[in-house]
Amino acid sequence: MTISSKQITMAVTLLMSSITAHAMQALPGTPPVPADNPLSAAKIELGKQLFFDPRLSVNGTISCNSCHNVMAGGTDNRNVSIGAKGHKGSRSAPTVWNAAFLSAQFWDGRAATLEDQAKGPILANVEMGMPDKKTVVNRIKTIPGYVQSFKAVFGGKKPVTFDNIIKAIATYERTLITINSPFDRYMRGDTSAMSDAAIQGMKKVQATGCTGCHSGVNFAGPELPVGTGFYQKFPVYPGSKYDRKYKLTADKGRYKVTKNKADMNMWRVPTWRNISLTAPYFHNGSVKDLGEAVRVMARTQLNKTLSKQDVDDIVAFLNSLTGEFPAQTLPRLPDYKNGTLVLP
Amino acid sequence: MTISSKQITMAVTLLMSSITAHAMQALPGTPPVPADNPLSAAKIELGKQLFFDPRLSVNGTISCNSCHNVMAGGTDNRNVSIGAKGHKGSRSAPTVWNAAFLSAQFWDGRAATLEDQAKGPILANVEMGMPDKKTVVNRIKTIPGYVQSFKAVFGGKKPVTFDNIIKAIATYERTLITINSPFDRYMRGDTSAMSDAAIQGMKKVQATGCTGCHSGVNFAGPELPVGTGFYQKFPVYPGSKYDRKYKLTADKGRYKVTKNKADMNMWRVPTWRNISLTAPYFHNGSVKDLGEAVRVMARTQLNKTLSKQDVDDIVAFLNSLTGEFPAQTLPRLPDYKNGTLVLP
Numbered sequence: 161m162t163i164s165s166k167q168i169t170m171a172v173t174l175l176m177s178s179i180t181a182h183a184m185q186a187l188p189g190t191p192p193v194p195a196d197n198p199l200s201a202a203k204i205e206l207g208k209q210l211f212f213d214p215r216l217s218v219n220g221t222i223s224c225n226s227c228h229n230v231m232a233g234g235t236d237n238r239n240v241s242i243g244a245k246g247h248k249g250s251r252s253a254p255t256v257w258n259a260a261f262l263s264a265q266f267w268d269g270r271a272a273t274l275e276d277q278a279k280g281p282i283l284a285n286v287e288m289g290m291p292d293k294k295t296v297v298n299r300i301k302t303i304p305g306y307v308q309s310f311k312a313v314f315g316g317k318k319p320v321t322f323d324n325i326i327k328a329i330a331t332y333e334r335t336l337i338t339i340n341s342p343f344d345r346y347m348r349g350d351t352s353a354m355s356d357a358a359i360q361g362m363k364k365v366q367a368t369g370c371t372g373c374h375s376g377v378n379f380a381g382p383e384l385p386v387g388t389g390f391y392q393k394f395p396v397y398p399g400s401k402y403d404r405k406y407k408l409t410a411d412k413g414r415y416k417v418t419k420n421k422a423d424m425n426m427w428r429v430p431t432w433r434n435i436s437l438t439a440p441y442f443h444n445g446s447v448k449d450l451g452e453a454v455r456v457m458a459r460t461q462l463n464k465t466l467s468k469q470d471v472d473d474i475v476a477f478l479n480s481l482t483g484e485f486p487a488q489t490l491p492r493l494p495d496y497k498n499g500t501l502v503l504p
Numbered sequence: 505m506t507i508s509s510k511q512i513t514m515a516v517t518l519l520m521s522s523i524t525a526h527a528m529q530a531l532p533g534t535p536p537v538p539a540d541n542p543l544s545a546a547k548i549e550l551g552k553q554l555f556f557d558p559r560l561s562v563n564g565t566i567s568c569n570s571c572h573n574v575m576a577g578g579t580d581n582r583n584v585s586i587g588a589k590g591h592k593g594s595r596s597a598p599t600v601w602n603a604a605f606l607s608a609q610f611w612d613g614r615a616a617t618l619e620d621q622a623k624g625p626i627l628a629n630v631e632m633g634m635p636d637k638k639t640v641v642n643r644i645k646t647i648p649g650y651v652q653s654f655k656a657v658f659g660g661k662k663p664v665t666f667d668n669i670i671k672a673i674a675t676y677e678r679t680l681i682t683i684n685s686p687f688d689r690y691m692r693g694d695t696s697a698m699s700d701a702a703i704q705g706m707k708k709v710q711a712t713g714c715t716g717c718h719s720g721v722n723f724a725g726p727e728l729p730v731g732t733g734f735y736q737k738f739p740v741y742p743g744s745k746y747d748r749k750y751k752l753t754a755d756k757g758r759y760k761v762t763k764n765k766a767d768m769n770m771w772r773v774p775t776w777r778n779i780s781l782t783a784p785y786f787h788n789g790s791v792k793d794l795g796e797a798v799r800v801m802a803r804t805q806l807n808k809t810l811s812k813q814d815v816d817d818i819v820a821f822l823n824s825l826t827g828e829f830p831a832q833t834l835p836r837l838p839d840y841k842n843g844t845l846v847l848p
Contacts, residue, residue: 212575221586226565231556232837237844242565246590439844450842475842482839490832493576498794498819500581500783 184362185377186344187433187483191260191334194273194386197327199334206309207332209491210325215299217244217288220502224281224329228256230336230488233437239445247286250411252445257485258433260334261378264389267443268414269428272387274330279322293322299501300325305494338434338483346480354480361477364470369462379432379481391426394442395460402456406446413443436479451475528706529721530688531777531827535604535678538730541619541671543678550653551676553835554669559643560626561588562633564846568625568673572600574680574832577781583789591630594755596789601829602777604678605722608733611787612758613772616731618674623666637666643845644669649838682778682827690824698824705821708814713806723776723825735770738786739804746800750790757787780823795819 193199210216211224227241228234234255241249251267259265265277281287282296290296300306301320310319313328343362345353354362365371373392376382381390395408403409414423427443440446441453451471458464466474537543554560555568571585572578578599585593595611603609609621625631626640634640644650645664654663657672687706689697698706709715717736720726725734739752747753758767771787784790785797795815802808810818 214573214580219586220580220582221570226570229558229837231835233839236558236564237840237846238564239847242563242590246586436841437839439842440847448843448847479841485836488834490834491575492829493573495577495781495826496581497780497823498783499792502581503583503784503792 183375184343184347184371184379186347187258187261187337187339187341187377189337189339191337192386193334194275197275197331199331200313202309203313203328203331204335205332205491206306206313207328207330208488209306209309209493210300210329211332212491213493215303215493215496215501216282216290216296218290219244220500222288224256224278227253227281227287230256230485233257233434234259234336235438237439239440241287243284243287244289245285249286251443252440254430255434255438256333257336257338257483258378258431260337261376262380262389262428262431263384263386264428267427267430268417269389269391270414270417274333275323275326278326278329278333296325297322302501303494303496309494335486338485341433341483342480343477344483355476357473357476358480359477361473361475362480364473365477368458368464368466368470368474370457370474373429373461374432381429390429391423392429392461393425394427395425397460397463400459402460406442406456407444408442408446408460411443432478432481434482436482450478454478527719528687528691528715528723530691531602531605531681531683531685531721533681533683535681536730537678538617538619541675543675544657546653547657547672547675548679549676549835550650550657551672551674552832553650553653553837554644554673555676556835557837559647559837559840559845560632560634560640562635563588564844566632568600568622571597571625571631574600574829577601577778578603578680579782581783583784585631587628587631588633589629593630595787596784598774599778599782600677601680601682601827602722602775604681605720606724606733606772606775607728607730608772611771611774612761613733613735614758614761618677619667619670622670622673622677640669641666646845647838647840653838679830682829685777685827686824687821688827699820701817701820702824703821705817705819706824708817709821712802712808712810712814712818714801714818717773717805718776725773734773735767736773736805737769738771739769741804741807744803746804750786750800751788752786752790752804755787776822776825778826780826794822798822 214220214223214226216223221244225231227236229236234257235253239252241253243249254267259274265271265274266280271277271280282290283292297320300310307320310324313319314324342353342358365374371379373381373390384390391414394413395403398409409425412424414426414428415421417423436450439450440448441450447453447456454471454474455466458466558564558567558570560567565588569575571580573580578601579597583596585597587593598611603618609615609618610624615621615624626634627636641664651664654668657663658668686697686702709718717725717734728734735758738757739747742753753769756768758770758772759765761767780794783794784792785794791797791800798815798818799810802810
């Protein structure tokens with residue numbers, strides 16, 4: 161029996177993961193599910209319709225999917241999104257893929273759950289622009305197919321409520337999981353799944369210290385109780401050329417939520433999963449290229465300057481975190497007959 | 505053997521359809537296909553990816569599907585669409601469903617084919633806003649998955665061309681056919697497929713004269729050689745209160761294309777198929793309600809004033825023209841790795 165260097169590396173990685181709480185882990189195929197919003201096939205389908213339905217925006221122009229494109233990496237690949245009324249957002253749209261595994265949502269963690277998160281964009285003036293919850297509910301209530309589905313899924317006398325709309329959307333989002341990335345297959349014992357460069361990169365993100373934050377199944381920090389969030393200051397080492405070049409400190413981050421000075425420029429650690437597909441990078445989408453994002457992070461977070469080889473290897477590793485995107489049917493949006501709900 | 509009144513009506517309708525060139529016809533399941541752009545499964549799939557890909561718009565915000573939503577009635581249910589840069593269009597987005605059966609495209613028929621049509625919105629400043637063909641081709645060329653698919657579908661040394669992009673999109677659009685509407689099933693002998701009101705409405709659209717224009721498989725005029733187009737003046741009888749109320753003559757229609765005075769306020773006759781789902785109505789989307797659209801048309805085109813019962817029956821008939829929307833998979837857009845093509 162011969163043992164390859166890949167197999168040895170894997171054995172060491174597996175051993176490390178068994179002794180380090182924060183270590184790298186394969187992505188599970190099933191998400192954590194809150195007790196008050198259990199999964200069901202009908203609820204997933206309803207949530208999917210809502211997720212793709214532009215009638216959730218004030219003028220019928222954008223849906224959740226417009227900025228969190230599940231046909232792609234779960235973002236719009238823009239620095240900041242453009243809302244229904246043409247306004248630009250202030251932060252880059254985070255990916256919806258594997259968001260189920262985060263213990264807090266939004267860049268600043270201001271929503272504990274996917275349910276809480278989904279409330280935001282629908283009512284935000286610069287995003288979907290609906291004026292209030294009542295308008296949202298009234299519009300959905302006017303569409304007979306939705307009323308029928310909400311009845312079937314939620315029961316009760318008034319099944320179409322804002323909370324139920326949100327619950328259905330969050331339920332669909334919870335199913336957006338990308339298992340079986342090359343990294344995951346490697347972690348499960350398939351030594352051929354990752355390239356040599358990616359394996360080098362995997363060692364380097366550990367050696368450099370990146371995995372101090374980017375740990376856990378989602379490479380977004382350790383598993384924590386829902387609502388906790390895992391935060392880090394950015395930059396930890398201010399003063400580099402990058403601060404100014406990419407306006408890294410202009411947005412105060414979690415401080416805006418807590419008004420606690422300790423939270424100045426603190427951000428929820430974002431996932432590395434499918435990061436190859438979610439450019440541009442950082443809360444303001446200021447960095448277009450993944451290699452540059454790696455350089456910036458090493459310098460600003462760990463005070464290290466990486467060689468070109470290091471950057472290339474780390475990018476190769478990050479590319480091995482692109483998972484399989486589950487096949488889905490195109491939803492059919494429930495009919496509103498002989499009229500329209502979305503005149504200007 | 506007893507013969508129901510429904511069966512008699514059907515027999516008469518079928519008889520009429522066999523002796524009138526323009527008569528009502530069931531929708532075929534297969535489209536006409538141009539000799540220079542044959543259908544293939546791979547080309548349909550490629551076209552579908554392009555149809556849903558917001559990277560065909562200058563800033564990555566909208567795709568063909570944004571205004572021609574195939575998850576719905578093939579339109580955006582707005583009076584006029586809003587383009588990538590926030591501009592409003594000047595005419596209402598026509599449905600993409602069954603557009604394969606039209607002998608000319610756009611409200612003014614200025615494109616002979618689906619291929620010609622698809623060129624327009626991508627390059628129109630107020631729509632997808634790409635500056636020129638070269639920019640479109642260069643962007644698509646930068647996405648390895650597309651290059652591979654174009655090679656497989658079109659072959660040749662330079663498979664990614666603007667013409668091939670357009671051919672793929674048109675090919676996908678050609679498959680967007682909604683067979684088996686209640687009307688189609690009725691025409692094939694299922695007397696229970698249409699309600700009594702719809703059957704009354706069917707008689708009334710013939711008696712009133714609506715089918716003088718709204719004839720053929722798509723209720724958009726007789727089958728004509730590609731590029732011909734079937735046009736009608738709107739209003740034929742000017743001077744009603746509707747002209748002003750709905751600004752019916754503000755847009756000169758086909759005159760803008762031909763500069764021929766005879767084409768002043770001439771429009772391609774739009775389809776009735778799925779009309780229940782394509783509000784608001786007319787070239788300027790000025791009428792929100794289908795019943796009102798029926799009233800306006802009777803008055804402006806045939807100089808007739810319909811009773812409420814007539815309008816209700818005709819709307820019931822028009823509702824029987826909603827077909828089956830074929831199940832589709834959600835496309836997966838080809839990856840562009842470690843960067844983005846659509847920064848502001």
